[in-house]
Structure formats: structure tokens, C-alpha cells
Amino acid sequence: MAEAFDIKYLKLLQEHSILKDSFNELEIEELARSMSLRRFYTDEMLNREGEPADSTLILLEGMAHVVVKEQRVATLQDGDLFGESAFSEDASRKANVIARTDGVAAELTTEQFETLMTRQPHLAWKYQRFLDTLRRKHADFNERFFQRDTSRYVALLAHNDKKSELIEFVKRHRWFFDKYPLVATGTTGTAIFQSTGITLSRKVSSGPLGGDQVIGSMVASDNLLAVIFFRDPLSPHAHHADVEALGRVCDVYRVPFATNVVTAEAVLIHIDNNARKEMGILDESLAKYRQHQAEVIEKLRGD
Numbered sequence: 001m002a003e004a005f006d007i008k009y010l011k012l013l014q015e016h017s018i019l020k021d022s023f024n025e026l027e028i029e030e031l032a033r034s035m036s037l038r039r040f041y042t043d044e045m046l047n048r049e050g051e052p053a054d055s056t057l058i059l060l061e062g063m064a065h066v067v068v069k070e071q072r073v074a075t076l077q078d079g080d081l082f083g084e085s086a087f088s089e090d091a092s093r094k095a096n097v098i099a100r101t102d103g104v105a106a107e108l109t110t111e112q113f114e115t116l117m118t119r120q121p122h123l124a125w126k127y128q129r130f131l132d133t134l135r136r137k138h139a140d141f142n143e144r145f146f147q148r149d150t151s152r153y154v155a156l157l158a159h160n161d162k163k164s165e166l167i168e169f170v171k172r173h174r175w176f177f178d179k180y181p182l183v184a185t186g187t188t189g190t191a192i193f194q195s196t197g198i199t200l201s202r203k204v205s206s207g208p209l210g211g212d213q214v215i216g217s218m219v220a221s222d223n224l225l226a227v228i229f230f231r232d233p234l235s236p237h238a239h240h241a242d243v244e245a246l247g248r249v250c251d252v253y254r255v256p257f258a259t260n261v262v263t264a265e266a267v268l269i270h271i272d273n274n275a276r277k278e279m280g281i282l283d284e285s286l287a288k289y290r291q292h293q294a295e296v297i298e299k300l301r302g303d
Contacts, residue, residue: 005035013058014029031116036109037106043100047097048093056083057105061104064103068094087110149221153223153224156189157229185203186211220249222253230260
């Protein structure tokens, strides 16, 4: 329900909104004359992706989430603006905006903007340029946020007592490791570079600090051709559970997992002969699991 501005919300707009860095108080007061107040409630859909954009809104009270492709990309709070594509050539909503609390927003509709263009054309054009700048900024952020790394790496890991063995293995097979992008954990990556001069495409934290889990996530996102992990089977390790989990996820996604020199030799031949490209069929158990999860989600939607 649209309401007229009162002095409380005008002050919020002037002193706490995103407008204060680009407009002076008099300009914001003039903008407010063309705006109206819109109250919203928890879980209300304030913007729906793909729908025509017919207004901009600035939160004065409350909080909302910006959701793109079922991922929350931002949390909006007092003073934040959304709907910045409303008066552009591509006037369509680029994201869902969902209220997380009750609140109030200052809204400028397309009709109100056209009235502003007639009454205060200079201010209207300034506001439109401001929105264009904000729209480009958000578009750049979304592009970076959703940009997917499509590289296919070979992961190199080793327990401390096996690092020298891995380094010698890399030296012997430089012909291979110079051809493929490499990712390694912590000190293993540093040691490989210092001893061989081979550079990594990516380095993650040491295994005990979560590096094994990062490598596991790369397996799940189809970013790994193989994992070569020279393990020390005769010593206890604080991150033993992480190592076991990494092996399990490699089994699920059928990523070669070599744990010693002999299996690593076989993996190199396997990859270099392009055998990995032919393994496009996922484990049947994974397909069944995904189907089951889809059914669970569908049931929850129905409830």
C-alpha cells in the first residue's frame, strides 16, 4: 500500500540511504516528493526475476535477500537500493528480492519517474545516470560471482614424509606436468615449485587446515582430471578423516585417485591417452541418489 513521505522517512533517505553520497539534501527531498512509501512483510517477494521492472526501491526499514539462481548474492539493509534496471532499455528484473523482515521502502515507479522528468528533468537524468552506474556495478559483481572455473586440474598432495617422493615423481614426469594445470595443497605446492620450477595454476590450504576438503569440492564440481596423493600409511595424521572423505568423493565421481608411485604412473598414462574424456557416465549410485534428492525436494514443495 503506497503512502506519502513523512519527515522521519525523509531524514532516513537523506542521511542513511545510498543516495546521500551522490545527491545533496535538497535533491533527495525533491526525489522524495515523487516517491511513495511501500510497506512490506516477511517472506514477501519484492522483486521477481524476469518480470518487467517498473520501480526502484530503497529500504528505509527492514532487511531483504537478493537471490539469483537459488543463491543468495547479497543482503539488503537500511539505505540499500534495488530495482536499478527499472528505467533502462532492458527494464526487467535481474534477481529475486525476498523480504526477511517486515519493513518500509521508498518506491519510485515508472509513472512517478515520468512525472519527475517533466517537473525536474535535470534531477531525473541525474538519477537515471546514478541507476545506470549502480546497474553496471551489480552486473559486474554477478558475472564474477557466477563465473565458473572450467579448468581441469591434476591435484598433487603428499604427507610430509612423502613430499620428497612426490617431488622426484614430478621431476621424472615433467613432460606431463608441464602440459596440465596443477593444483596443490599448502607446503606441497611451494616445495614442488622450489624444487622443480613447475608453477601451479592454483594453490589451496594445507591438508590439516582444510585443503583436502577444497580438493574434494573441486572433484564434485568436475574441475579435476585426477588426484595424486602420496600418503604415508605408517604414521597417524590429524586430518585422516578428510583424506578418507577425499577418496570417497573421488569414487563417487569416478576421478582417478592415486596414492603411491605405481598407481600414479598408471594415472598419468590414463590421462595422457585421453581415457578420461571417455568416462562420461557417472556412477549409477550417484544417479539414484540425485533422483532421490529431487523427489525429496519435490515432496517438500508439495508440503
